[in-house]
Amino acid sequence: MGYRLTRRGILSGGAMGAAASLAACTTSSPAALAEAKGAFPPSAPLPLFGPAEGQALLSRNENPYGPSPSALSAISKSAEKGAYYTNAEAIQTLMALIADRHGVAPEQVVITTGSGEALSAIALIYGPKGPIVAPRLFWDTTSLYAANLGMAxxxxxxxxxGMEVDYAGIEAAITPGTGMVQLCNPNNPTGLTTPGTIIRSxxxxxxxxxxxxxxEAYIELTDDEAAITCVPLVKEGKDVIxxxxxxKIYGMAGIRVGYTISSAETAAKIRATVMSSAPCTSTAAAIACYNDEAFITYSKGKIVEGRQMVEATLDTLGLPYLKxxxxxxxxxxxxxxxDLQKAMAAEKISIRGQYMDYTPWSRVSMGKLEDVSRFCKALPKLIGA
Ligand SMILES: Cc1ncc(COP(=O)(O)O)c(C=O)c1O
Known part of the structure; x- marks a missing residue:
């Protein structure tokens, strides 16, 4: 056991030396293995992830109260099996959990790398048939992705x-040549929610x-998800995804898990179009926290508290906002x-800049409460109130 594997050893000894060291590791006692393990370079410093030191990150609609402890523990345990592609059984377990909650069959569920991947795949499937009809302002990243490829x-x-979605206008714009309609409820960036009775009909x-x-990226954050969701239309056999x-609610934006609910036939098309497969860590995390009611309640509570702080500030300043x-x-x-975005950035507070030609409208996300509080304190000063 004359080898100790160090970064310097690998660099100076070249590939042969490194290979010899690794070979030695594979045949070593557990104690020697542990020693060798300790000699690997340390993990990258954490500031590479999440907000920079001192920055209030309120621009990307993340939820800093996640991931849940249940998800974190599952990530760490599953990472130990990271040498292996994710087992089909694990994906099926997650599909079954989701299907069970929504009262659909597991084959109607597709697990994707964030919902963004699902929406991109959907745009690639339906975009080539004809225009994607959508509200003027919606989360258009994935439609633009297909459009930039010349496929939509x-x-x-x-x-x-009132900045609401004009459903009658959208329906009137549908022609036999339409590719699909894309809606977002609650909508982003307006934050407005259409009641279930209206959107479903x-x-x-x-x-x-x-x-x-x-x-429905934000639907778990609404006052009454069950009353708002369009999942019942899928169950009625309508052509809805x-x-x-x-x-969002689970606070796992960096972990990347999303899903679709549709007919089994449509699900098969989406499954055939997505480009990546679910990492073991994300799948494990999603399984662990999907029904973690204590965490869901906590997470929503923090977000509502932040929103109330922002609304109270805007009310005090007499500034218009959408509920x-x-x-x-x-x-x-x-x-x-x-301009407000720049002024906030100078205070190390990050908020969204302008959407399209909606010049007067700013969007602020609910981050950690202390960061939301910094925003609330900075706002009067920055607008000269
Ligand atoms: C409305 C909406 N849909 C979908 C997404 C995509 O989220 P993800 O890919 O992380 O699931 C976002 C991201 O902010 C969003 O705002």
Whole structure:
């Protein structure tokens, strides 16, 4: 046992020396193995992930109260088996959990790398058939992805005067050549939520003419998820696809798990189009926290508390905002959004800049309460109130 594997040894001894050292490791006693393990380079410093030191990160609709302890423990245990591709049984376990909660069959569920991957795959499937009809303002990243590849175009229907989605306008824009309709409820960046009675009847009408995708990324944060979701339309056999994510209520944006609920036939098409397979760590985390009610209640509670702080600040300042049921608020500060973003950045507070030509509208996400509090304190100063 003359070898001790160090970074320097690998660099100076070259590949042969390193190979010899590794060979020695594989035949060593557990004690020697442990020693060799200790000689590997330490993991990358944590500041590579998450917000920089002192930065209030309130721009990306993340939920810093996750991942749950149950998910973290599952990630660490599953990482020990990271040498292996994720077992089909693990994916099926997650599919079954999701299917069970929603009252659908497991084959109606597709697990994806965040809901973004699902939405991109859906845009690639339906985009080539014809335009994606959507509200003027929605989470358009995945439709743009397909559009940038020349595989889709977006027909944007203006919002109502109250910044609501114009469902009648969207339905009227559907033609036999439409690729699909894409909706987002609650919508991003407005944060507005359409009640279930309204969206379900609108979507049922549209789905008789074309495929309708309802992106429900934020729905678990709303006051009454069951009353709002369009999952019942899938169960009624309508041509509807629901997308959901573990990035919001579960606070796992960096872990990357999302899923779709649709007919089994549509699910098969989505499964055939997605490009990656679920990592073992993400799958384990999702299984562990999906029904972690204590964490879900805690997570939602923190987000609601942050939202109330922001709303109270905006009310005190008399600034207009849209009533949100999500982890972000769309508001007017009296300054152009990009100017407010710059001014906040100078205070090490990161918020969203302008969307399209919606110059007066800024979006702030609910981060850690102390960061939300920094935003609330900085806002009056920055707008000269
Ligand atoms: C409305 C909406 N849908 C989907 C996503 C994609 O999220 P993820 O890919 O992390 O599931 C986001 C991300 O912010 C979003 O705002």
């Amino acid at each position: 175009s977006i027909t944007r229907i203006p919002l109502t005067d 609108a979507v049922a009408g549209m789905a008789a003419k074309t495929t309708v995708v309802v992106d 629901i997308t959901r994510t573990f990035s 949100s049921q999500t982890n972000f608020v769309y508001f007017q500060s009296g300054k152009p959004a990009n």
